[in-house]
Amino acid sequence: MRNCLRDLRRQRKLTQADLADALDISRQTIIAIEADKYDPSLPMAYRLAAFFKVPVEELFFNDWRER
Incomplete structure (x- = not known):
């Protein structure tokens, strides 16, 4: 399964640590x-x-499915 998490995170100018802290992961x-x-x-x-x-x-999306 693929995702666009990195793009969404970067659009909001969040670091990986910022996002992890916000979600407690x-x-x-x-x-x-x-x-x-x-x-x-x-x-x-x-x-x-x-x-x-x-x-x-x-x-989250599957490669076989069009976005």
């Missing part, structure tokens, strides 16, 4: 999600989407 988790090395749990995906005020489908 580790910076390493943010790094892994942004690198497509880790798919977050469904609750975490919804927390991230809510933080950025976007639908979860806009933040």
Whole structure:
């Protein structure tokens, strides 16, 4: 599963540490999600989407599905 987390984070001028602190998760988790090395749990995906005020489908997507 791919995501646009890095783009959203950078648009808001947040560091990975800023985002991790805001969501009470580790910076390493943010790094892994942004690198497509880790798919977050469904609750975490919804927390991230809510933080950025976007639908979860806009933040996370499959390559086979058009955006």
